[in-house]
Amino acid sequence: EGGQDGAAPPSWYRDGVEHVWLPYAQMKTAAPPVPVVRTRGSRITLANGREIVDGVASWWTACHGYNHPHIAAAVARQLETMPHVMLGGMLHEQAARLATRLAAMLPGDLERVFFTDSGSVAVEVAMKMAVQYWINSGVRGRTRFVAFRGGYHGDTTGTMAVCDPDEGMHGLFKGLLPEQIIADLPRDEETTAALDRLLADRADEIAGILVEPLVQGAGGMLFHDPAVLQRLRALADRHGTLLIFDEIFTGFGRTGAMFACQSAGVVPDVLTVSKALTGGTLPLAATVATRRVFDAFWSDDPLKALMHGPTFMGNALACAAANASLDLFEREPRLAQVAAVESALREGLAPCRSLPRVVDVRVRGAIGVVELDRIDDVTDLKARFLDAGVYVRPFGRIVYLTPAFTIPADDLRRLTGAIVKVLAGSR
Numbered sequence: 001e002g003g004q005d006g007a008a009p010p011s012w013y014r015d016g017v018e019h020v021w022l023p024y025a026q027m028k029t030a031a032p033p034v035p036v037v038r039t040r041g042s043r044i045t046l047a048n049g050r051e052i053v054d055g056v057a058s059w060w061t062a063c064h065g066y067n068h069p070h071i072a073a074a075v076a077r078q079l080e081t082m083p084h085v086m087l088g089g090m091l092h093e094q095a096a097r098l099a100t101r102l103a104a105m106l107p108g109d110l111e112r113v114f115f116t117d118s119g120s121v122a123v124e125v126a127m128k129m130a131v132q133y134w135i136n137s138g139v140r141g142r143t144r145f146v147a148f149r150g151g152y153h154g155d156t157t158g159t160m161a162v163c164d165p166d167e168g169m170h171g172l173f174k175g176l177l178p179e180q181i182i183a184d185l186p187r188d189e190e191t192t193a194a195l196d197r198l199l200a201d202r203a204d205e206i207a208g209i210l211v212e213p214l215v216q217g218a219g220g221m222l223f224h225d226p227a228v229l230q231r232l233r234a235l236a237d238r239h240g241t242l243l244i245f246d247e248i249f250t251g252f253g254r255t256g257a258m259f260a261c262q263s264a265g266v267v268p269d270v271l272t273v274s275k276a277l278t279g280g281t282l283p284l285a286a287t288v289a290t291r292r293v294f295d296a297f298w299s300d301d302p303l304k305a306l307m308h309g310p311t312f313m314g315n316a317l318a319c320a321a322a323n324a325s326l327d328l329f330e331r332e333p334r335l336a337q338v339a340a341v342e343s344a345l346r347e348g349l350a351p352c353r354s355l356p357r358v359v360d361v362r363v364r365g366a367i368g369v370v371e372l373d374r375i376d377d378v379t380d381l382k383a384r385f386l387d388a389g390v391y392v393r394p395f396g397r398i399v400y401l402t403p404a405f406t407i408p409a410d411d412l413r414r415l416t417g418a419i420v421k422v423l424a425g426s427r
C-alpha cells in the first residue's frame with residue numbers, strides 16, 4: 001500500500017478500506033489511503049512504523065502541530081466534567097469564554113458569535129444571516145450573493161453555489177444550486193468598475209458580497225492585495241450591501257496576521273472561522289456578526305430570530321480545545337513562527353522557479369505554492385512525495401505547503417527539498 005514499503009497493512013485497515021468512502025477520490029483509481037497510526041508535531045507515523053513529514057497540517061488546521069499537550073490536557077479535563085450539552089436554551093463556560101475571546105480578538109465590533117461544527121455550515125449561516133438581515137430590516141428580495149472566481153466556500157448546497165463554477169468540483173450539481181453571481185475580484189480599475197456596475201444594476205437582489213480575504217485557498221491558492229479588500233468594503237458601503245469574509249483558511253495566523261482582514265484594516269459585517277480554531281483537533285466553526293447585523297435580529301418578534309441550530313453547535317470539548325488553542329497564540333510566539341516559516345518557504349521553494357513546467361512560485365505567511373502549467377498524473381505525483389518521506393497533496397495545477405507554524409526548520413527543509421527534487425523529476 002502507498003507508503004507502506006510492501007509491509008502487510010494491519011487487519012483494521014484491510015477490512016475498513018473496503019467500507020470507508022473517501023473524500024474527492026475516485027475510489028477505483030486513486031491510490032489506497034495511507035494507514036496512519038500516530039501523529040506528533042509535524043510528523044505522521046504510518047502503520048509500518050515509518051514516519052513522514054506533514055506538509056498539509058490536515059487541510060490547514062493543525063497550526064500548533066499535532067498532539068499539543070496543552071490542548072490535549074484541556075480536552076481531557078473537559079471530558080471529565082461535560083463533553084457536550086446543547087446550546088438550546090443553555091450556555092456553558094467554554095462556549096461563553098470562547099465567544100468573549102473571539103469578540104475581543106476580532107477587529108471592530110465583530111462581537112456576536114454563532115457556533116457551528118464545520119466551515120461549510122459556518123458559511124451557510126453567514127448567508128442565512130445576511131438574507132434574514134434584510135428581511136428583518138423590512139427589505140424584500142435580497143437573496144443573492146456576489147462571490148468570486150477562484151473562490152471556495154464549502155461543499156454544502158448553499159456554499160457550492162458560491163464557489164467558482166469552473167473549478168470542477170461542483171459543476172455537476174448545478175441543477176440543485178440556487179443561482180448566485182460569480183464576479184472577478186476588483187484587482188484593478190477595470191474590474192472595480194465592472195463590480196461597481198454590477199452592484200448598482202442588481203442592488204435590489206444582492207444580500208451580500210462573500211470573499212476569502214487575501215488568499216483563495218481550495219480554488220487554487222490564489223493571492224490578492226489588501227487593496228482588493230479595501231475596494232470591496234468601499235463598494236459594499238456605496239451600494240448598501242453586507243460584506244462577508246470567509247477566514248476559514250486564513251484565520252489564526254496562516255497569512256501572517258492573526259486574521260487576514262487585519263492586513264487590510266478592513267472590518268467585514270460578518271466573518272467565518274473554523275479549521276485552526278481548535279488547533280485542528282476537533283470540529284468547530286463560528287460565524288461572527290457585527291453589532292449592526294445582530295441588531296436586525298434583536299426584536300420582540302420571534303420570527304426575527306436567527307433560524308438555525310446544529311445539534312452539536314458549541315460542543316464543549318471543541319470549545320475547550322479552541323480556548324486552549326487561543327492560549328497558545330497568547331503565550332507562544334506563533335506569529336513570529338509564521339514569519340520564520342514564510343522566509344524558509346521563500347528560500348526553500350525558490351529553486352522551483354527554474355524548473356520546467358513551473359509557472360509561478362508564491363509565498364504568503366505559512367503558505368507556499370508552486371504552480372505548474374499542468375499536472376498530468378496527480379496520483380503518481382502524490383506517490384513520489386510519499387516515497388520522498390513527505391505528505392504533500394497537490395491539486396489542480398498546484399503543489400503547496402501549509403505546515404504547522406511550529407514545524408522544526410529541518411522538517412521544513414525536508415518538505416521544500418522534496419518538492420524541488422520531485423518536481424525536478426528525480427526521486
Ligand code: PLP
Nearest residue numbers: 118119120152153154217248249
Ligand atoms: N471556506 C473556506 C475558505 C475553506 O477553505 C473551507 C474548507 O476548505 C470551507 C469554507 C469549508 O469548510 P469545511 O470543509 O469545514 O466544511
